[in-house]
Amino acid sequence: MFLLRPEAPTDAPAIEALLDEVFGVRRQHKTSYRYRVGIAPLRRLCLVAEKEGRLVGTIRYWPVRLGGEPALLLGPVASARGEAGNGIGRALIETSLDRAARLGHDLVLLVGDPAYYARFGFAPAPPAIRMPGEDPARLQYKRLGVAERPLPTGILRRADADRAGGDCSPDSFALDPGCAGRSAVR
Ligand SMILES: CC(C)(COP(=O)(O)OP(=O)(O)OC[C@H]1O[C@@H](n2cnc3c(N)ncnc32)[C@H](O)[C@@H]1OP(=O)(O)O)[C@@H](O)C(=O)NCCC(=O)NCCS
Incomplete structure (x- = not known):
């Protein structure tokens, strides 16, 4: 049996260790980390x-922007190696998506294996939604059904893109692994 609870600041070392174990220590060089470095995760959606x-x-979830509108970037999500198949991944994803919907979020994006995320209602993002540097086949999206607006399109941008003037292209900012790992929860 496992329990879910909100992430606490004191969880940071254990989370980093788990992510290193599952994704490897070079995980912060992944394209999706460009959207996380120096930006706090959305504490109300981060669970352990x-x-x-x-x-x-x-x-964990990070705020991003798409077509001038706010969206969520889901991930990383991971369960400990010895716990695979015990429903931890499903519980984390379903519970947090439910919270996100209740908080009024509409659009969730992630980079991951379509074969896993389809069961949660994610679908491959259309070509009009782009994450520069990422394999388009791995960019998934899901709407939470709280808005009837048309799907925003364009290049996925950091939440602070307007302030920073950045577009998350590989050259647009320096990768600072030290920031992404902080449990800087709000
Ligand atoms: C993906 C992950 C979070 C799933 O966690 P979990 O606790 O094993 O998930 P669940 O127990 O809820 O679900 C297990 C099911 O997912 C399936 N599954 C796991 N990874 C999969 C993948 N990449 N593609 C397709 N199916 C996958 C399992 O085969 C199993 O299927 P079943 O229910 O038909 O038996 C976990 O395996 C993990 O941490 N993987 C490494 C990190 C990762 O890839 N994270 C996601 C990308 S950001």
Whole structure:
């Protein structure tokens, strides 16, 4: 049995260790980290799974912008190696998406394996939505059904893109692995 709870600042070291174990220590060079470096995750959507006092799962969300509108970037999500198939991933994803919907969020994007995320209602993003530097086949989206607006399109931008003037192209900002790992929850 595991339990889900909101991420706390003190979870940071265990989360970093879990993400290093699952994705490797070079994970912060992934394209999706360009949207996270120096920007706080959305604390109300970040959850951890705990089992017998041990952190066995994590999910985090970051704010991004698409077509001038706010959106969510889901991830990273991970469960501990020895816990695969125990429903931790499903619980983290479904619970956090439910929270996001209740908080009024509309659009969720992620980079991941379509074969896994289809079960949660994610679909490949149309070509009109782009994350520069990422394999388009891995960019997924889901609408939470709280808005009837047309799907925003364009290049996915950092939440602070207007302030920074950046567009998340590989050259547009310096990768600072130190920032992405902070449990800088708001
Ligand atoms: C993907 C991940 C979060 C799933 O966590 P989990 O706790 O094992 O998930 P669940 O127990 O809820 O679901 C397991 C199911 O997902 C399937 N699954 C896991 N990874 C999959 C993948 N990449 N593609 C397709 N199916 C996948 C399993 O085969 C299993 O299927 P079943 O229910 O038919 O038996 C976990 O395996 C993990 O941390 N993987 C490495 C990191 C990663 O890839 N994260 C997601 C990308 S950001």
